[in-house]
Amino acid sequence: MKVCIPTGTKEGLKAKVYGHFGSAPYFTLCDSMTLRCEIIDNGNLQHEHGMCSPLKAVGGARPDAVAVGGIGMGAIRGLTAAGIKVYLAPGSTVEEAVAAITSGRLKEADPSSACGHHGGSGCH
Numbered sequence: 001m002k003v004c005i006p007t008g009t010k011e012g013l014k015a016k017v018y019g020h021f022g023s024a025p026y027f028t029l030c031d032s033m034t035l036r037c038e039i040i041d042n043g044n045l046q047h048e049h050g051m052c053s054p055l056k057a058v059g060g061a062r063p064d065a066v067a068v069g070g071i072g073m074g075a076i077r078g079l080t081a082a083g084i085k086v087y088l089a090p091g092s093t094v095e096e097a098v099a100a101i102t103s104g105r106l107k108e109a110d111p112s113s114a115c116g117h118h119g120g121s122g123c124h
Contacts, residue, residue, distance in 0.1 A: 001032040004063035005094050012037040013095035021071040028094050067097040073114035
């Protein structure tokens with residue numbers, strides 16, 4: 001499985017999951033089987049607040065899943081419409097998030113987990 005995780009650094013598996021999907025400087029793409037990582041610059045970093053284009057942001061990488069610290073409702077809808085599962089992984093590293101997804105321990109994002117300033121109650 002290819003997992004995309006917003007990060008603030010280019011530290012691969014040791015990078016911390018960034019607090020918000022759309023404003024993350026980088027996305028770390030990790031293969032859950034090999035743990036090989038690729039770093040992608042956020043191609044949509046300068047989007048207007050609430051107007052994130054999630055597939056543009058991840059450079060068209062088409063991951064199977066995304067693990068985030070926080071995310072807006074528009075990005076949740078855009079990713080799920082593209083068949084990409086969205087998981088909540090606040091406060092963890094890329095390595096921890098990938099392990100939690102593969103073991104089934106992460107909660108899938110839903111409308112109630114969207115950031116409050118994006119129409120949900122989370123991410124305050």
